[in-house]
Amino acid sequence: MASISFTATIKKRGINPYVLVSAELAAQLKKNWRKPLPVLVQVNSKPEPPWRINMMPAGDGSFYLYLSREVLKASNTQVGSLVEVKLQFDADYKPGPAHPMPIWFSEALEQNQLAKQGWDELTPSLQKEILRYLDRLKSTEAQTRNTQLAIHVLSGGKGRFLARSWNE
Known part of the structure; x- marks a missing residue:
């Protein structure tokens, strides 16, 4: 299974912390993917096991990797932190709701x-x-x-x- 690692600075978009994943890096995970991209993510080798998330397309082939509170806490990072990001395509991803509707x-x-x-x-x-x-x-x-x-x-x-x- 394809995985990538890269260094980036956590930025903020609106109120949401994120890392931008370039089109070139995203293509190494899944070529020509244009919809939300399911990945397993670790920041500074945390959390363990990797967190499941969908990266959101930015429209130019790159993706926003929004970082949840859980990932930030596990990796002891915040907006402005320089981090090592590891991503792997989530082949076990199943579309459709996983949580019941409240x-x-x-x-x-x-x-x-x-x-x-x-x-x-x-x-x-x-x-x-x-x-x-x-x-x-x-x-x-x-x-x-x-x-x-x-x-x-x-x-x-x-x-x-x-x-x-x-x-x-």
Whole structure:
């Protein structure tokens, strides 16, 4: 299985820490890939086992590798850190939701048919990413705030959710 290693500085895009993976490096993992790219990632040889994530296409063949709080904590890094990144294509990746839909989110979708239609039109990988994110929310306040934002953008409203601009 193809894997790559490179050195990069963690940057910030909006509120999200990331490392840019060049088109040349990404092509070593999967040539001509243009959709979210499933990889196993380690930063400074952490975490163990490697973290599963989808790199997001930047539009020019390069990808944004957004780094989760768990990866930053395990690798003891932050925005501005110079890091060694190891990536491997995740051949075991299965498209579609891996986390069950929270009841509070499914109820909100059922109450807004436009948002439900927007949800149904999302790619399976984006549905999976949203459900993974929602699964990690612990407080009722965070669940409510993120549900309202998700319903807003899924209904066609403009906004930022999950590190991307929607409907612009």
